[in-house]
Amino acid sequence: MAIKSNIEELAIFGGARMFATPKPTSNLVRPDFDKFLDYSRTFFDRHQYTDDGPLVKQLEQRLAAFHQTKFCIAFCSGFWALALAIKALAIEGRTEIVMPSFTYRRMADIAAWTRLKPHFCDVEETTLANSAATVRPCINKNTALILGVHPIVNFCDIDGLVELAGEKNIPLLFDSVESVYESSAGRKIGSFGAAEIFSLGASKLVNGFEGGYITTNDAQLAQRLSLMRNFGLDVQGDVAVPGGLNARLNEIHAAMALAGLDDLEDQVARNRERYLTYQRLLAPLKGIRLYEFDESHHPGYKNIVIEVLDDWPLSRADTVSILNAEMILARAYYTPPLHRKRMAYPHVPVELPVTDRLAERFILPPCGHLVSNEDIADIVGLMSFISSNAASIKARLQQQGAQQQ
Numbered sequence: 001m002a003i004k005s006n007i008e009e010l011a012i013f014g015g016a017r018m019f020a021t022p023k024p025t026s027n028l029v030r031p032d033f034d035k036f037l038d039y040s041r042t043f044f045d046r047h048q049y050t051d052d053g054p055l056v057k058q059l060e061q062r063l064a065a066f067h068q069t070k071f072c073i074a075f076c077s078g079f080w081a082l083a084l085a086i087k088a089l090a091i092e093g094r095t096e097i098v099m100p101s102f103t104y105r106r107m108a109d110i111a112a113w114t115r116l117k118p119h120f121c122d123v124e125e126t127t128l129a130n131s132a133a134t135v136r137p138c139i140n141k142n143t144a145l146i147l148g149v150h151p152i153v154n155f156c157d158i159d160g161l162v163e164l165a166g167e168k169n170i171p172l173l174f175d176s177v178e179s180v181y182e183s184s185a186g187r188k189i190g191s192f193g194a195a196e197i198f199s200l201g202a203s204k205l206v207n208g209f210e211g212g213y214i215t216t217n218d219a220q221l222a223q224r225l226s227l228m229r230n231f232g233l234d235v236q237g238d239v240a241v242p243g244g245l246n247a248r249l250n251e252i253h254a255a256m257a258l259a260g261l262d263d264l265e266d267q268v269a270r271n272r273e274r275y276l277t278y279q280r281l282l283a284p285l286k287g288i289r290l291y292e293f294d295e296s297h298h299p300g301y302k303n304i305v306i307e308v309l310d311d312w313p314l315s316r317a318d319t320v321s322i323l324n325a326e327m328i329l330a331r332a333y334y335t336p337p338l339h340r341k342r343m344a345y346p347h348v349p350v351e352l353p354v355t356d357r358l359a360e361r362f363i364l365p366p367c368g369h370l371v372s373n374e375d376i377a378d379i380v381g382l383m384s385f386i387s388s389n390a391a392s393i394k395a396r397l398q399q400q401g402a403q404q405q
């Protein structure tokens, strides 16, 4: 897999692809198969496949202990964990949810399910996330809920948002999918705000194939959420809370997540090694900056984020296209931001200058279980090649574009 010797060898110009199999940005971590089977035997032998089975209970206990919270309620996905948490927490009769636009692609769709209007707020230049300062101007008499969302690297403004929510007496929910492993000033993520939501999807740090969960210290909220995920039914089978549906996690997903938890420390060590490899190899490359983790948070190092600086000689779009052609499935970070997408549901119109500017600058390069340190060396090597040959690549891209028209 030699680095190209001239630009005609780039796959985007018809050359051979650098990788035979795709190098994704998805974690796709796999636990030990026998461990997964061992856990699975528990539910299989008992013929209990779902409905608050032994493995789901065990998983909830382990996650509550991990996050140092009183309660953990597991769901079939992060999406439904989030939707039901919003439903349970939003102030009744109010219509808006404040959330960042520069975030997870499906966030506004989740709000639409709960029939709340997204009121998108801007983000901080320094964190790529929302803060008390960016949320405050969006608060009005219609605000039903504040959603703090942790970005892919480091945190949103936890303390500021907690303080603002208290001052305004508005419930605060954290989407902590991307900060599942981390601690803030020694306190584990999981117990901030009214509740925090997490995902067990295959691309996340803990892979349950699909799944999600909520952590909270609020007994009433925990009780309500556990009813809501099970049709809203109480033990007599009567509807005890409105808005219920079937959002239970099943046992085989819990088995996978439990096996993943057993491997978590090792996984994080592997992730960190990939991160340090990127850090070392990208350091001499001009125009690209690695977005660094704050080591004091004990991060999980799941994804890598790089910033395309003004002196990088190609556009971000061209850079991503060139990499993608080689099976390097780098992606633009949270692009387009949600307020720039066509939306089929009501939302509050806003101008978000910081989000607009930042949305052009970041790339997620490959990471996770299917990417080796050798792959990273090849990927950064190719980026260096692109940078050294940028002028001729640009000319060739222009020529190619002209031919296609």
Ligand SMILES: *Cc1c(COP(=O)(O)O)cnc(C)c1O
Residues within 6 Å of the ligand: 077, 078, 079, 080, 082, 104, 175, 177, 178, 198, 199, 200, 201, 210, 211, 212
């Ligand atoms: C993946 C993700 C979700 C949703 O989780 P699913 O389990 O995939 O439904 C929510 N928020 C963030 C930030 C995510 O990355």
